[in-house]
Amino acid sequence: xxxxxxxxxxxxxxxxxxxxxxxxxxxxxxxxxxxxxxxxxxxxxxxxxxxxxxxxxxxxxxxxxxxxxxxxxxxxxxxxxxxxxxxxxxxxxxxxxxxxxxxxxxxxxxxxxxxxxxxxxxxxxxxxxxxxxxxxxxxxxxxxxxxxxxxxxxxxxxxxxxxxxxxxxxxxxxxxxxxxxxxxxxxxxxxxxxxxxxxxxxxxxxxxxxxxxxxxxxxxxxxxxxxxxxxxxxxxxxxxxxxxxxx
Numbered sequence: 001x002x003x004x005x006x007x008x009x010x011x012x013x014x015x016x017x018x019x020x021x022x023x024x025x026x027x028x029x030x031x032x033x034x035x036x037x038x039x040x041x042x043x044x045x046x047x048x049x050x051x052x053x054x055x056x057x058x059x060x061x062x063x064x065x066x067x068x069x070x071x072x073x074x075x076x077x078x079x080x081x082x083x084x085x086x087x088x089x090x091x092x093x094x095x096x097x098x099x100x101x102x103x104x105x106x107x108x109x110x111x112x113x114x115x116x117x118x119x120x121x122x123x124x125x126x127x128x129x130x131x132x133x134x135x136x137x138x139x140x141x142x143x144x145x146x147x148x149x150x151x152x153x154x155x156x157x158x159x160x161x162x163x164x165x166x167x168x169x170x171x172x173x174x175x176x177x178x179x180x181x182x183x184x185x186x187x188x189x190x191x192x193x194x195x196x197x198x199x200x201x202x203x204x205x206x207x208x209x210x211x212x213x214x215x216x217x218x219x220x221x222x223x224x225x226x227x228x229x230x231x232x233x234x235x236x237x238x239x240x241x242x243x244x245x246x247x
Contacts, residue, residue: 007205011049011116012050012103012137013150014128016218017095024092025082025153026102029117030063037115040108041200043083044063046152047101050130050137056083056093060200060227062238063114077117080153089170095154102152103129107203117149152226170230170241180246183219187212195232216218221245 010026025045030037042061045054064079085091106113119125129140170176175188179192187197189212197216199208201223212217212230230239 004091007106007109007201008134010045010103010105011148011150012045012047012101012130012132012133012192013148014099014101014130016099016217017097017153017154020094020096021059021091021154022094023100023152023154024079024090026058026106027078027151027153029077029149030079031117033078033115038065039104039113039206039235040110040114040197042107042114043105045082045094045103048095048099050101050132054103054129054211058083058211072199078149089178100152102150106201118144118146119149120146122147168239169229170239173239174230174241176228176241176243179233180244181218181247182245183217185216185243187214187216193232194234195230198231200227200229218247219244223247 026046028070040063042063044058044061046056047054058081061081066077066079083091083093104116108114123145126145127139128217129144129148130137131140132138170199173190173193175186175190177186177188195212195213197208197210197212198206199216199221200206201219205225207221208216208218226243226244226245227240228239230241231237232239
């Protein structure tokens with residue numbers, strides 16, 4: 001497997017289309033090694049040119065291990081992430097003929113980042129592998145010969161996101177205010193709730209991790225955009241919310 005060593009590091013794989021077509025999902029193998037990475041976050045991107053901005057970005061995705069669970073999408077432990085718009089609706093992207101790139105970006109700061117499957121049986125694929133550790137895109141080192149298991153899903157037919165946990169908009173179950181917040185965030189649950197609250201900054205670094213409570217102090221957080229993840233212990237449901245700290 002390969003790992004991004006620093007938050008923000010990206011790994012990309014180059015592909016080519018002979019005719020225009022649509023990309024509707026990204027598949028990757030997340031090997032279950034070096035501990036549990038399911039609480040970490042990463043981004044997925046689609047580029048037409050690595051020297052330009054991505055044409056699609058899915059921010060703050062969570063790893064899903066399918067090699068240990070009974071799920072519909074378990075072939076060789078491949079996890080599928082469908083392309084969605086900001087409302088969560090399926091949003092395939094039309095690609096013109098020519099080259100394009102699928103990229104993965106580590107977001108959580110950690111000593112053991114999320115690993116990605118690496119097939120050493122196909123060393124010729126190395127010419128299509130690239131990385132960016134903050135200083136621009138570069139080819140993979142010659143010492144890493146193989147194929148990164150990060151691939152697009154192109155064309156027709158139905159495909160579904162791999163999911164072992166249910167993800168919901170936090171507004172469906174909670175009233176979270178004020179937003180923007182200053183010193184305290186209030187979490188009002190519509191029902192009795194047992195779970196945890198995690199808050200991450202824009203870099204993916206977790207800045208707060210606590211049991212669910214009604215009043216959560218945020219006075220120590222710098223102004224900016226933050227991502228809330230509320231986990232319900234009994235059902236495994238995960239609720240998401242974006243908030244702004246403003247002073």
